[in-house]
Structures are given as C-alpha cells and as structure tokens.
Amino acid sequence: MSIDTSIPEDCDGFGRARAEDILNRVMAIRLLMAGKTYREVTQATGICRSTVTELLKKCLSIADDGQIQGFRALTPYIHLSRNVRRSPLLPKRAQQKGGMSCVLQHVLASYPDLEGDLLRTLDERRGDRSPQNFKIRGMTLVRLFYAKLKRLGVGKNEWPFTPDYRGERTIEKYMKGLLRGRSFTQAVRNAGGHEALAHLPTGTGHMPVIPYAEPFDAVEIDAYHIDAFLTVLFGTPEGTDIEIILDRLWLLAIVERMSTAVLAHKVVYSSEVSASDVASLIRDAICKVWQPKALKNRGFEYLPTGGLPSGVIPEARHAVWNVTLLDGALANLAKRIHDDVRKSTGFVVMWGAPGHFEHRPNVERTFRRIAQNVFHQFPSTTGSNPRSGRAKDPEAAAKKHRIHVEETEELVDVFFAEHNGTPGERNSFNSPLETLRYFICGENPKTMLRTLPHADNEKPRLALRTKRVPVRGSVRSGRRPYIQFENVHYTNPLLSDSHWLLGKEITIHIDDDDLRQVNAFLPSGAELGILVAAGKWGITKHDIKTRKAIFRLAYKRILVLSETIDPILAFIDLLANRGGGKTIGKKDATNAFRAAKEAGVQPLIGRSESNISDAESEESLDEQIDDGDPLSLLPPIPKDLFKVKNR
Numbered sequence: 001m002s003i004d005t006s007i008p009e010d011c012d013g014f015g016r017a018r019a020e021d022i023l024n025r026v027m028a029i030r031l032l033m034a035g036k037t038y039r040e041v042t043q044a045t046g047i048c049r050s051t052v053t054e055l056l057k058k059c060l061s062i063a064d065d066g067q068i069q070g071f072r073a074l075t076p077y078i079h080l081s082r083n084v085r086r087s088p089l090l091p092k093r094a095q096q097k098g099g100m101s102c103v104l105q106h107v108l109a110s111y112p113d114l115e116g117d118l119l120r121t122l123d124e125r126r127g128d129r130s131p132q133n134f135k136i137r138g139m140t141l142v143r144l145f146y147a148k149l150k151r152l153g154v155g156k157n158e159w160p161f162t163p164d165y166r167g168e169r170t171i172e173k174y175m176k177g178l179l180r181g182r183s184f185t186q187a188v189r190n191a192g193g194h195e196a197l198a199h200l201p202t203g204t205g206h207m208p209v210i211p212y213a214e215p216f217d218a219v220e221i222d223a224y225h226i227d228a229f230l231t232v233l234f235g236t237p238e239g240t241d242i243e244i245i246l247d248r249l250w251l252l253a254i255v256e257r258m259s260t261a262v263l264a265h266k267v268v269y270s271s272e273v274s275a276s277d278v279a280s281l282i283r284d285a286i287c288k289v290w291q292p293k294a295l296k297n298r299g300f301e302y303l304p305t306g307g308l309p310s311g312v313i314p315e316a317r318h319a320v321w322n323v324t325l326l327d328g329a330l331a332n333l334a335k336r337i338h339d340d341v342r343k344s345t346g347f348v349v350m351w352g353a354p355g356h357f358e359h360r361p362n363v364e365r366t367f368r369r370i371a372q373n374v375f376h377q378f379p380s381t382t383g384s385n386p387r388s389g390r391a392k393d394p395e396a397a398a399k400k401h402r403i404h405v406e407e408t409e410e411l412v413d414v415f416f417a418e419h420n421g422t423p424g425e426r427n428s429f430n431s432p433l434e435t436l437r438y439f440i441c442g443e444n445p446k447t448m449l450r451t452l453p454h455a456d457n458e459k460p461r462l463a464l465r466t467k468r469v470p471v472r473g474s475v476r477s478g479r480r481p482y483i484q485f486e487n488v489h490y491t492n493p494l495l496s497d498s499h500w501l502l503g504k505e506i507t508i509h510i511d512d513d514d515l516r517q518v519n520a521f522l523p524s525g526a527e528l529g530i531l532v533a534a535g536k537w538g539i540t541k542h543d544i545k546t547r548k549a550i551f552r553l554a555y556k557r558i559l560v561l562s563e564t565i566d567p568i569l570a571f572i573d574l575l576a577n578r579g580g581g582k583t584i585g586k587k588d589a590t591n592a593f594r595a596a597k598e599a600g601v602q603p604l605i606g607r608s609e610s611n612i613s614d615a616e617s618e619e620s621l622d623e624q625i626d627d628g629d630p631l632s633l634l635p636p637i638p639k640d641l642f643k644v645k646n647r
Contacts (some may be wrong), residue, residue: 021076028045103159107154118145121144121148141171145171146166146171214258215259216320218256218350221326222363224253226408228408231404232244247271247586247590249269251265253265253266253366260427263285263308269591276513286452288310290312292413301414302414303417315440316449345452405593481499482496482534494528506520507522508521515537516539516542517530559574572604
C-alpha cells in the first residue's frame with residue numbers, strides 16, 4: 001500500500017522528513033481504526049505493534065482544553081503531560097545549583113488544598129473594589145503564596161524559603177496564571193479593564209442566534225456625547241447678538257443593522273437624554289421624509305449619491321423594522337419606549353447592558369467615525385477623554401472661531417448623508433443606499449417592508465401617546481367641564497358643554513413635542529375633538545420637558561405664572577437672564593436655546609424692571625427663593641403704590 005507523501009499546509013513548518021513521519025503515523029492510526037490487523041498496519045507503515053498501540057492511547061487521551069488529543073498527539077517529541085518530580089525533595093544549601101526541577105509541582109502535590117485556597121483568596125480580592133485590591137502586583141501575589149505555606153506548616157528550612165531568591169520568579173509566574181485563569185475569558189475578566197471587558201463578547205466564533213440578514217430586520221439606537229464646546233447666538237436689547245457657550249449636548253442616531261444606513265438623527269440640547277427624545281427619534285425615522293438642509297455654510301455640500309433612505313428611496317418611507325436594539329440606559333427603559341412606542345409600531349425591543357458596544361456595533365462605529373472626522377477636528381474639542389485629544393482652552397476657541405451649533409447640525413446631516421452614499425467593505429463595497437435599493441427596489445424586490453399608513457395632513461399615530469384622564473368640573477359651582485394634564489387645563493366648546501361627562505374618564509392622545517393641544521376620545525371610541533390648553537399655554541409651542549421645567553421652577557417659587565404673560569417666553573427669558581445677563585451659565589443657555597428653538601423665537605438677554613435688576617447675581621436669586629419672595633411674571637407694581645396705600 002502506497003502512502004501519500006504530499007505535505008499538507010499544517011506540516012510545512014516541520015520540514016519534509018518530519019512531515020512524512022507525522023503522515024506515516026496518521027496513516028497507521030487510520031488503518032487500525034478502519035479494522036486492519038496490526039500486521040497489515042506494520043506492513044503499510046513500518047511502525048511496530050507496540051508503537052501503534054502507544055500512539056492510539058495518546059490520540060485518545062484528554063488534552064488540557066477538555067477535548068481528546070486526536071492527531072495532534074502524533075507530533076514527535078511533543079509533551080502531552082506536565083513534568084512530575086519523582087525523586088524526594090532534599091534540603092539544599094544556599095549556593096547549591098540544580099536539584100529544583102518541578103519543585104513547585106511537588107509542593108502543590110504535597111498540599112492538595114493549597115491551590116483551591118489560593119483561588120478562593122484571589123476571587124475575594126477581585127470582588128473587593130478597594131483601591132489596594134484594584135490592581136494586584138506580582139510581589140503581592142508572591143507574599144500571598146508565602147503566607148499560605150506558613151499557615152500549612154512549611155518551615156524556614158524548606159522550599160521556597162531556603163534559596164537566595166526564595167523562588168520568587170517561579171511563584172509569581174504561577175500566581176499570575178491563577179489570577180488570569182485558564183481561558184481567555186477568565187483572563188480578561190480578572191485582569192482586563194473596562195474597554196477589555198467591552199471587547200470580550202466579540203470575536204468568539206459563534207454565529208448569532210438572529211442573523212438580521214434582511215433590511216429593516218433590526219435597527220440600533222444609541223446616544224453619543226458631543227466632544228466639543230459649541231456656541232449659540234442670544235439677542236441683546238440693543239439689537240446685537242452675543243455668543244454663549246452651551247452645556248453638554250447629545251447626538252442620537254438610528255442605524256439600520258444590515259446595511260448600516262443611518263435612518264434618522266437628532267441633536268438633544270440637554271445634559272441627559274430622556275425617553276421623549278428617543279421616542280421623537282423613532283418617530284422621525286418612521287414618519288419623517290428627509291430633505292437636504294439649506295446650508296448656510298458654503299464650505300461643505302451634500303454628496304450627490306448620499307442622503308437618508310426616507311428622502312432618496314420612496315420604497316423606504318414610513319418603513320417599520322422588526323427589532324430595536326437599545327442599551328440599558330434609563331431613557332430606553334422608560335414606559336414611553338417599551339410600552340407606548342412599541343405598541344404603536346409592533347417592533348420587538350432588545351436591551352443590552354450599558355457600556356457594551358458589541359450589541360450595537362454599527363451605530364457605535366458610526367459615532368466613532370463622526371467623532372474622529374468632525375468633532376475632534378474642532379479647535380473647541382474636549383477630546384475623547386480627559387487625557388487625550390483635548391484642545392487648548394476649548395471654550396475660548398468656541399467663541400473665537402464662532403463654532404455655532406446650528407452649523408454643526410448641518411455638518412452632522414451632511415456627514416450622515418455622505419455615510420449612506422459611500423461604498424464600504426461591510427456591504428461588499430456597495431454603499432448602504434445601494435444595498436437597500438437592491439433589496440427593496442426594482443421589479444423583483446428581495447424584501448417586502450412593513451410600513452405604517454401615513455397621511456400628510458394629519459399627525460401620525462406613532463407621534464402620540466395615550467392617557468386616560470377624568471373630566472373635572474361642577475354644575476353646582478358653575479365650573480365648566482375640563483381635563484387637566486401636566487398642571488394645565490384643556491377644553492373645547494363641545495367638552496365645556498357636556499355636563500354628562502363630569503366624573504367620567506376620556507382618552508387623550510398626546511404629542512410630547514407640542515403640548516398646546518391634545519386629541520380627545522370618548523370611552524366608546526367616538527372623537528371628542530381637539531382640546532386646547534388654557535390661557536397662554538395654548539399659544540407658544542413647547543414640549544413636555546419645557547412644561548415640567550416651568551412648573552418645577554414655579555413650585556420652587558422662582559416663577560409665578562399668570563394669565564397675561566406667556567409662560568414659555570417668560571421661562572426662556574428667565575434662563576437667558578440668570579446671573580446678571582451676559583454671564584448666563586452653560587446649562588441655562590442650553591435649556592433656553594432648546595425651548596426657544598421649539599417655540600420658534602430667539603432667546604434674548606436683558607431684563608425689564610418687572611423681573612430682575614442687572615445688579616442681581618445668581619446668589620441673590622437663590623436668596624430670594626429661600627426667603628420665599630418669588631420672581632413674578634405679573635406686570636410691575638408702581639413704586640408709589642405703597643405710599644398711596646399708607647396715606
């Protein structure tokens with residue numbers, strides 16, 4: 001029988017002679033397992049019976065990874081088991097050389113419970129988050145080993161206390177191996193940092209349970225903190241503009257998982273992201289049709305092949321996905337997301353642990369790219385972390401170079417449109433838009449998308465959330481029927497004349513982006529019409545975040561609401577004038593600009609005599625709050641009123 005003498009790829013490193021020896025051994029095992037006799041195996045390979053039997057035992061032995069050795073045991077001179085000391089350990093003089101082979105294994109064999117005790121102690125130290133146990137040094141591990149041996153009764157005339165260096169290197173290597181564990185997963189969990197733990201679930205070689213192989217099978221949603229100081233323009237009483245630095249801003253985005261196309265994005269003017277911001281982003285991705293912005297800065301322009309899918313692919317408009325991948329942030333765990341929005345769209349929500357990007361790799365990669373290509377290029381960048389990339393005096397640079405947030409929004413939109421139109425390796429060098437067109441466009445589309453019915457002349461159901469509220473009022477006191485939502489009364493002519501609804505509950509549909517009115521429905525499902533907010537609340541557009549902020553200030557007696565002053569404009573004016581006008585803080589400037597942008601007005605700096613004088617500071621504002629003297633929005637009281645009253 002001839003033997004195949006060709007050298008496979010995995011034997012190239014052994015040389016031809018050694019590779020042939022390995023193949024000969026493999027042939028012997030194959031023939032024996034195929035039922036050939038030992039004589040036939042010896043005739044074919046030249047390997048005697050005893051050697052074949054020994055090789056078979058090696059192949060069937062268990063390796064350290066828990067699997068049988070297999071053909072890897074047939075490599076000549078390979079060690080399949082650890083060295084074991086067979087001679088007794090004799091006393092050794094300080095300068096004596098040699099005689100210490102496998103001494104550590106001998107000590108571990110002499111004390112079978114030692115290794116388990118060391119592992120328990122290391123686990124306790126890893127669980128202790130105190131500063132001294134945050135990172136265990138090598139010498140600390142060696143001393144721990146010494147302490148365990150002394151408790152077991154090992155004397156000073158025994159190893160490791162007899163040699164000059166007391167076996168420090170051997171023990172340190174062994175203890176670090178225990179600390180790291182036998183697998184890569186254990187090593188990273190025991191010795192890796194935060195970033196290492198985040199990378200750990202990736203590259204495992206396991207196929208995902210849900211492959212997400214078609215467009216709109218799943219989308220990824222995440223938030224990114226903008227690493228740069230940005231400015232906005234505030235008007236002054238003289239008619240000029242002044243630039244104010246904003247507080248922390250967030251960028252939200254939805255990325256389609258299969259094609260990596262960005263479906264929608266949103267800049268959030270707040271220190272934290274709320275559930276209403278996430279719901280608004282989802283609504284924009286499904287209901288809004290993207291259009292290019294009228295760019296004020298002529299230094300950049302849209303890529304001709306770019307854009308967002310809803311604006312350039314008609315078949316992708318109002319499409320709904322099947323699975324939404326979120327992290328475990330509090331905004332994503334809110335009822336507004338996992339209940340109201342989910343029910344109105346029909347998608348499944350899958351939450352991942354905070355800080356684990358592998359659950360949403362595409363949106364994390366997109367954010368990293370926009371940070372590197374956009375925000376980290378600004379002279380006002382704060383860098384990716386306090387020790388890397390921070391520009392010199394970024395706040396002053398933001399004012400000096402007039403880095404406005406409006407222009408940044410345009411740049412972000414241009415970047416995402418360019419991302420969707422740029423070919424990449426992820427899509428076999430097709431762009432995300434080309435990938436979507438291939439699957440959902442043409443005469444024979446590969447995928448049928450699920451879409452929501454949408455009419456241009458009415459608010460989409462996705463934009464609204466429902467709430468059951470009681471109808472209040474009294475026939476005896478003559479108080480007409482009304483409902484109350486977020487501390488404001490709502491009614492319309494039909495409800496105000498329906499005494500039979502008093503004490504009953506009706507359903508309202510609420511748009512958290514515009515609380516000036518709500519849609520009302522009777523318990524039977526019949527439409528009651530549009531209920532308008534009472535007073536000035538029904539005039540200026542505002543969202544749920546602004547409404548709650550105003551009443552929070554009113555509760556603290558910073559604002560006194562009246563029927564003659566628009567509460568939204570008064571709220572913007574108060575935030576824009578805290579602390580003496582032009583020294584407005586970044587947090588107040590952020591909230592004022594957000595409220596002004598919703599209302600469609602420009603925030604102004606400068607106070608009338610009815611509010612706060614220019615000499616007042618933020619400290620005096622706090623003193624007035626503590627003393628119970630509210631900053632009233634009522635018309636100013638004449639200075640001579642008290643003189644007239646005392647006469």
